[in-house]
Amino acid sequence: ELEIHFTGTLNDKMAGFYRSKYIVDGEERWMATTQFESTDARRAFPCWDEPALKSKFRVSLTIPSHLSALSNMPVAKKEERGDKQTFYAFEETPIMSTYLLAFIVGEFDYVEDKTKEGVDVRVYTPLGKSEQGKFALHMATRTLSFFTEYFGIPYPLPKSDMIAIADFSSGAMENWGLITYRETALLIDEKNSSVTNKQRVAYVVAHELAHQWFGNLVTMEWWKELWLNEGFATWVGNLATAEFYPEWDIWTKFSSDYFSRAQGLDSMLTTHPIEVEVYNSAEIDEIFDLISYCKGASVIRMVATYLGEDAFKEGLNIYLTRHQYANATTDDLWRALAESSKKDVKGFMDNWIKRPGLPVLSVQQNSENPTELQITQERFLSSGAKATDDQNSVWNCSIGIATDKTKEPVFIGFNEANGKISIPREFVADPSDWIKVNAGQSGFFFVQYSPEMLSNIVPAVREKKLNALDRIGLLSDAYSLTKAGRMSTSDLLELLRGYQEETEYTVxxxxxxxxxxxxxxxxxxxxxxxxxxxxxxxxxxxxxxxxxxxxxxxxxxxxxxxxxxxxxxxxxxxxxxxxxxxxxxxxxxxxxxxxxxxxxxxxxxGDIQQYEKMLEVYKDADMHAEKLQAFTALGATTNEELKKRTLSFALSDQVRSQDLVYGPSSTTGTLDGTRITWEFLKEHWSEFCEKLAASGYLLARCIQYSASGFLSEDKAAEVEEFFAANPTPQADRAIQQTLESIRSKASWFTRDGETVQSFFESS
Ligand SMILES: [Zn+2]
Incomplete structure (x- = not known):
């Protein structure tokens, strides 16, 4: 038995054991909270801080008596210790990873309920705001029951607490039994909040609750398999949201919010495979990105479609049951899904997980035989470069086909660099029939049609014979092909004319x-x-x-x-x-x-008058969501001095460091805005680094927002030079991606400037 006595620091870095400021009746007060993922439990106490080294924890805290304490498990014992101190001992946790431990000390209100299985659920809010926890509470109780049924395994702990923290570096953190959130990801004021706010809260709550099984009960073996946690929670978070809010059309929204965004990043040469070797904290931090979350969720959706819902669900149950209270790898998941589906899941999925990037399928219909499609596949690069043999691969594609005569997409496998597929005869009669390839947008690839096939499909867009999901897919593919120079911008604009009668929100x-x-x-x-x-x-x-x-x-x-x-x-x-x-x-x-x-x-x-008024709104707003709306509005000014003032404001102590990134995200969006913001970032670089010292993720976003709007090689070189002189390892990949994105856009402009101009001069 080893006993260690130690003292620590309650820090200000939103990492480890840290303090967060809140205001009651104009008075500043402090709470203490924790954020351990990925590698910050060691900031709070000595430990073997790796996901596979699981342990049982008994947490006890002695705190000032006017405050309350929370941890992963319910309170086992509470005693007054004199001198206005209270001792709390919490029940022992099940065996678990260090990064999921949590303890919090402060003043809160709460609302509570029970799931139909009898799990106690509470939402803790700032004092006097318990009403704002009701929306999340309602979502949480239903979602816990939904997952209990879906995974076929009861929620593993006696209680589930959720709490809003004023200073919080990510969106939320799935600590087992004590989930922490940014205020905007948990609190809803029925009178004051928008539908977008509600969508975010519903989704984030579901995402974090999914982790209670996927991540907490069964944990990735090592961080290189982070996608098992995040890709899965992202997919199933959408699944639960779609279940309870069918009116939001979640899976159509998924195709632009997750799928297309992931495809955008994955089209770069500087992307990374879903499963990637990571050796230190900076590298681990960097993979909390669109690839782990959004590409991860997209390929989960793809394999679920490929296997069918029943086999997929059964496989998940095998996986979670077999590895509960332990760790697992990607191959363990494939093995379980193979058992339930009797299909070679690893063979189907390996390249999607282990290779970087995604393919484009170029499709041509046989003019003699309209049921036959000639297809070639190669890795797609948005820079327009051709992938070298090293960079290339052949992906296993399950291609959904829709025509005027299909009710549901018909799926056909394709696993070659160059080959043919045949569509059943009853679905295509004539070479002029439209054919949507990748119908339902479940395949994580782009489709490039021959000019004939494309012109057949445009009327189907106009007449809405193609469903919303496929109308989105067609356009989003065309956009990516255009960026890469595989289609001209004037052809993209021409295609857009087919969408002029569009009325659906998602499209x-x-x-x-x-x-x-x-x-x-x-x-x-x-x-x-x-x-x-x-x-x-x-x-x-x-x-x-x-x-x-x-x-x-x-x-x-x-x-x-x-x-x-x-x-x-x-x-x-x-x-x-x-x-x-x-x-x-x-x-x-x-x-x-x-x-x-x-x-x-x-x-x-507007002018200075509207700007000043907005500053007042920021200061007076009660809901954090409204503060952010006011803050990002400040960045929208077109006045150079006011833009700089917004950026200085972002660095001031009136803005929490968690929100600093909304400075550069709102002052950019135009070339002028990018120029002003980039100059500001360079000039105040040390302040950005200081404020976001323990949050590589937020620093990386600041860099991307500040510089990626440039459109010339000169500027790319300038950005490159700056970071050569100011090495920033925790944002290395983000910097490389920023450079690639500037250079791609520069060549897009050079390539297509004239055709865009003549498109508008002649129309
Ligand atoms: Zn997550």
């Missing part, structure tokens, strides 16, 4: 992203005004139709659509929309869903 949301991205690259052309008119025309009819005020009977998607349309129309310079927003900002008459958008428009198109 318009993708259209908006594509148009915004094209605008940032080609905004310096003399035809930028024509581009703006072209772009705003997609949204003006929706603004007209939905109006500015919530109508009785509006669905959540109507509310989201209204915000999207107003935001996009104003972004593309729609004068009527901008004027109305300014008017409403002055009068203060707008719904909570529109608040963030109206703030932004007012500051962007």
């Amino acid at each position: 318009l949301s993708e259209i908006s992203s594509v148009l915004r991205a094209v605008k940032t690259v080609f905004d310096s052309l003399p035809t930028s005004g024509e581009f703006d008119s072209f772009a705003s025309a997609f949204f003006a009819p929706t603004v007209e139709k939905l109006g500015w005020d919530t109508r009785s009977g509006d669905s959540d998607l109507d509310k989201l659509l209204r915000v999207l349309a107003i935001s996009a129309a104003s972004h593309f310079g729609d004068k009527t929309v901008i004027d109305e927003a300014l008017k409403r900002f002055e009068s203060g008459s707008f719904d909570s869903d529109l608040r963030g958008t109206i703030y932004k428009i007012a500051v962007k198109h």
Whole structure:
């Protein structure tokens, strides 16, 4: 038996055992809390701090009597110790990893409920705000029961607590039985919060609860398999959200929020395989990224579709039962899924997990035999470069096919660099029939159609014979192909004409992203005004139709659509929309869903007066979500001095370091904004490093936001030089990705500037 006596520091770094400030009636107070993932339990106490070295923990705390204490397990014993001190001993935990331990000391209120299986669930909130925990509580109790059924294993602990922490570096942390959240990821004020806020809370709660099984009960063997935790929790978090909020159309939204974003990053040469060797804390920090979360979730969705839901569920149950209270590897998961499905899951999945990047499938229909498709696959690089033999691979694809005659996609396997597939004859009769390849968007690859196939499919988009998911997929693939020079920007714009009658929120949301991205690259052309008119025309009819005020009977998607349309129309310079927003900002008459958008428009198109007013809103706002809306609105100003003031404000002690990143994320978005922000970042580099010392992830995001909007080789070289002189190992990969992204956009502009200009001059 080894006994160690030690003292530690209650630090200010949002890592290890740290303090967080909160305000009660204008008075500053402090709470103490923990954040141990990935490698910070060792900041709090001596330990073998690796996920596979599991242990049982008995936590006890002696604290000032006016405060309360929480930990992973329920309180076993509580005693007054005199001198206004109270002793808490918590029940022993099951065997678990160090990174999941937690203890918290402070003042809280809470709301509570029980699941139908009898698990106690509490949501702890700041004093006086317990009402704001109700939405999350309702989601949590239902989700725990849903997962109990879905995984076929009861929730492993007697209680599940969730708590909002004012200073918090990530979104949330799945500590076993005591989940910590950023305020914006847990608290909802029914009167004040938007649908977007609710979507975030519902999803994050489900994601963290999924970890209670996937990650906590069965833990990855080592950090290189982080994706097992995060990819899975991301997928199943969406699954639970879709279960309880079918009206949100979650899986369609998934294709733009997760799938396309992951494809974007994975198209770079500087991406990494899902499963990647990591040897130190900085490297571990770096893989909490879109690849582990979003590509991870996308390939889970792909394999679930491939195996079918029943076999997939049964395999999960085998995996979780076999490895509970222990550790597991990716191969263990494949083995369990192979047992339930009788398929070679490892063979199907290995390249998706172990190789970096993703393929593009180039598809050509046989003009003699319309049921036959000739397909080649190769690794897709958004820089437009051709993958070398080393970089290339052959991926195992399960290709969904939809035509006018299929009800559900038909799946056909393809595992060659170059080959043919045959579509059953009853689904295609004629070479002019449209065929959607990767129907349902479950395959993590791009599709490039022959010109004939593409022109067949455009009418199906216009007539909405293609469902929303496939309309999004077609456009998002075309956008990526364009960026890489496999399609010309004028052809992309031509394709977009097929979407001019679009009315669905999820599809318009993708259209908006594509148009915004094209605008940032080609905004310096003399035809930028024509581009703006072209772009705003997609949204003006929706603004007209939905109006500015919530109508009785509006669905959540109507509310989201209204915000999207107003935001996009104003972004593309729609004068009527901008004027109305300014008017409403002055009068203060707008719904909570529109608040963030109206703030932004007012500051962007207003002057110092609107800016000052927004600063006041920031200071007075009670909900943290509203503070952030005000803060990001400050960044939208087009005035150089005010932009700098926003960035200085971000570094001041009026903004918590967890929110610093919203400075550079909101002041950029235009070339001018990028220039100002990058200069500021360079000048204040040591302050950024100091504030985010223990949060490599946030520092990396600051760098990406500040520099990735540049569009020239000169600027890429300047950024490269700066980081050569200021090495930043915890953001190394993010810096490489930023450089690659600048260079890709520079060559896109050079390649297509003229065709974009002539597209608008001739139309
Ligand atoms: Zn997670």
